[in-house]
Amino acid sequence: MATQKCIVKSRPEVGGLSFEDREIPKPGIGEILIRNRATAICGTDSHIYNWDAWSQRRVQLPRIIGHEFAGDVVEVGPGVRHIKVGDFVTGEGHITCGFCRNCRMGQGHVCESWKGIGYDIDGCFREYLCHPEANTVINDKNLDPRVAAIQDPLGNAIHVVFAADCVANRVAVFGLGPVGMLAVAVLKAISAAEIFAVGRKNPYRLDMARRLGAHHVIASNDVDVVQYIKDHTDGKGVDVVLEISGNPKAVQDGLKSLRMGGDLVLIGTSNESSTIDLAGDVVFRSTRIHGVTGRKLWDTWYKMKGLLASGNLDVEPIITHTLPFAEYEKGFALMNSGNCGKVVLTF
Numbered sequence: 001m002a003t004q005k006c007i008v009k010s011r012p013e014v015g016g017l018s019f020e021d022r023e024i025p026k027p028g029i030g031e032i033l034i035r036n037r038a039t040a041i042c043g044t045d046s047h048i049y050n051w052d053a054w055s056q057r058r059v060q061l062p063r064i065i066g067h068e069f070a071g072d073v074v075e076v077g078p079g080v081r082h083i084k085v086g087d088f089v090t091g092e093g094h095i096t097c098g099f100c101r102n103c104r105m106g107q108g109h110v111c112e113s114w115k116g117i118g119y120d121i122d123g124c125f126r127e128y129l130c131h132p133e134a135n136t137v138i139n140d141k142n143l144d145p146r147v148a149a150i151q152d153p154l155g156n157a158i159h160v161v162f163a164a165d166c167v168a169n170r171v172a173v174f175g176l177g178p179v180g181m182l183a184v185a186v187l188k189a190i191s192a193a194e195i196f197a198v199g200r201k202n203p204y205r206l207d208m209a210r211r212l213g214a215h216h217v218i219a220s221n222d223v224d225v226v227q228y229i230k231d232h233t234d235g236k237g238v239d240v241v242l243e244i245s246g247n248p249k250a251v252q253d254g255l256k257s258l259r260m261g262g263d264l265v266l267i268g269t270s271n272e273s274s275t276i277d278l279a280g281d282v283v284f285r286s287t288r289i290h291g292v293t294g295r296k297l298w299d300t301w302y303k304m305k306g307l308l309a310s311g312n313l314d315v316e317p318i319i320t321h322t323l324p325f326a327e328y329e330k331g332f333a334l335m336n337s338g339n340c341g342k343v344v345l346t347f
């Protein structure tokens with residue numbers, strides 16, 4: 001039996017990871033076997049690493065974690081019809097049923113019984129994994145494997161940006177973690193008129209937002225964000241707010257930073273509730289509030305392919321650290337420090 005090293009969350013504690021030998025799987029019906037070239041650490045993996053309230057509710061141990069990856073197909077299982085050995089692929093980490101009403105109506109991102117690899121079922125922090133052909137996309141052969149491996153969060157960013165009309169409009173991004181950074185890069189690529197990047201006072205990330213092309217970079221601890229945005233939009237507010245931080249205060253500030261008739265798009269999550277002034281900030285201002293989750297199947301993935309092919313979208317600056325797979329503990333420490341963009345592990 002051939003084995004491989006896997007990153008396993010084995011103990012219900014902070015850290016609690018082990019580097020374990022597991023069998024290299026055989027592809028079942030409709031599955032492909034992928035040999036990973038790169039895999040990236042997500043905020044979700046950090047939640048599991050830190051064993052927060054969400055992880056304790058959601059993740060059964062032991063679990064091979066990780067859900068962001070790109071690699072080459074080395075074997076196909078029975079019934080695989082479209083993907084071939086040698087294809088360079090990335091998997092959509094939300095495994096959808098393909099059968100529920102939402103899936104059949106083209107809304108697979110809200111499939112009624114989706115499962116996430118790396119938390120509901122075993123994930124991709126290993127060299128070889130099996131994945132359903134139906135949940136896999138074929139990448140351009142020339143795409144950098146590290147970029148190919150971050151299409152999950154890039155897809156989140158594209159989903160949130162395209163949920164409102166951002167082209168040639170003023171847009172504020174609240175939350176400058178990796179998805180917020182990617183959203184700034186996407187807004188730049190599609191020509192948002194003016195980008196306001198709002199984040200906690202972390203010089204590393206504020207500086208990166210500036211380099212990615214944000215016109216205004218605002219440290220929310222130091223500045224009255226709503227006042228700043230009003231002062232720089234003729235007192236009117238921005239057309240669109242993308243709320244990526246999950247911070248309840250940011251949701252409130254986001255609403256108050258919008259012009260009349262603006263759009264608030266939410267992708268950030270929190271364990272806390274947020275109280276908003278529905279009459280004053282939503283009803284009488286005709287505000288639209290829209291939640292988005294995951295990536296649209298497969299609209300987001302095709303937009304991502306197009307944006308990457310256009311040459312206008314450069315996400316490489318957001319990949320700040322590339323480490324050998326076995327040095328994953330360094331990667332998690334970097335993620336917890338906040339002094340990084342995307343951290344990619346390579347094989």
Ligand SMILES: [Zn+2]
Binds near residue numbers: 043044
């Ligand atoms: Zn992710």
Ligand SMILES: [Zn+2]
Binds near residue numbers: 097101103111112114
């Ligand atoms: Zn479904």
